[in-house]
Every structure is written in structure tokens, then in C-alpha cells.
Amino acid sequence: MQSYEVPAECVRLGLASGEEDEAFRSKFRYVLTRLRPLAVPELTTVARKVVDEYDVPALKQILASLGMTGVDGEFKDLIFAANGPKPDVVLRDAVTNRQEIVRNAEYCLMCTRPTAAARRRRAGRSGP
Structure with a gap:
């Protein structure tokens, strides 16, 4: 993926938007900056979208290790x-x-x- 494509892809996957020049400096840091504030349920939602669209076996394995979730993809507190x-x-x-x-x-x-x-x-x- 090209640097100029990263901001739009992040937004499409549900992450916060940012400046294109930030992605040109470092695609990794651009994405990490948007993932850091998210809690596990939000991270899981983004990860499931990524796995649905891209071939990422390691991420698929991590998601499988999280165990069962509800229909909405979130854990429920009891x-x-x-x-x-x-x-x-x-x-x-x-x-x-x-x-x-x-x-x-x-x-x-x-x-x-x-x-x-x-x-x-x-x-x-x-x-x-």
C-alpha cells in the first residue's frame, strides 16, 4: 500500500483520520497512533475487518485466541x-x-x- 493511500484506508477501517504527510513520514507510526487509544473491543473490530479483507494469518490466529464474543463482537460484563x-x-x-x-x-x-x-x-x- 502506498503512503498516500494509508489515511483513507484507516478511515475506511474505522480509525481516526489524519494528515497525508504524517503517513509519508511513517506508515507504521501513522497506523499505530490511531490504534493506541482504542480499547480491546474496538481493536478487535478493526482487526476483524482487516482479516476479512487481507490475508494476515498471524492476526487471524490472534483473533481466534480471544475466544467467543457476542453477536455485536463485544464481551459482556456479568x-x-x-x-x-x-x-x-x-x-x-x-x-x-x-x-x-x-x-x-x-x-x-x-x-x-x-x-x-x-x-x-x-x-x-x-x-x-
Whole structure:
């Protein structure tokens, strides 16, 4: 790929845009600068697009090692707090990652909203 093609390709793959002269200085640094702020779910999404369009066996192997993900390609957090016996949680639908508490639910509080950390990861930020 030519240096002048890198900015448009990055945008097409979902990365931030930049100046063409930056890509002429170093294609590697241009791409790395756009990948660094991304959290794992965003990196995974970009990597899947790259694997779909280019022959990159090493990247394909890395993606395979990440394990199962939901339909939308993101991991889902499961958070619960028990005030008594530990709840029995089962996976009702492995594709959508839908869980159900089948025993001791009365002792359990389950949070179904994204945590602050998950919201920051999706927004590409870190910190408290």
C-alpha cells in the first residue's frame, strides 16, 4: 500500500483520520497512533475487518485466541452481588450471551447496565 493511500484506508477501517504527510513520514507510526487509544473491543473490530479483507494469518490466529464474543463482537460484563447463598447462573443463549439466574436469585442483585469502565472503553478513554 502506498503512503498516500494509508489515511483513507484507516478511515475506511474505522480509525481516526489524519494528515497525508504524517503517513509519508511513517506508515507504521501513522497506523499505530490511531490504534493506541482504542480499547480491546474496538481493536478487535478493526482487526476483524482487516482479516476479512487481507490475508494476515498471524492476526487471524490472534483473533481466534480471544475466544467467543457476542453477536455485536463485544464481551459482556456479568456482575452480581450475593447476600446469602451463591446464585446459580446459566447461559441461556450463547450467541447473544443471555444469562439467567436459576437458583438463589432472591439473594442476588444483578446489574444489567454497562459499568463506568465499560462505557469509557467504548468511548476510547481510560481512567477512573
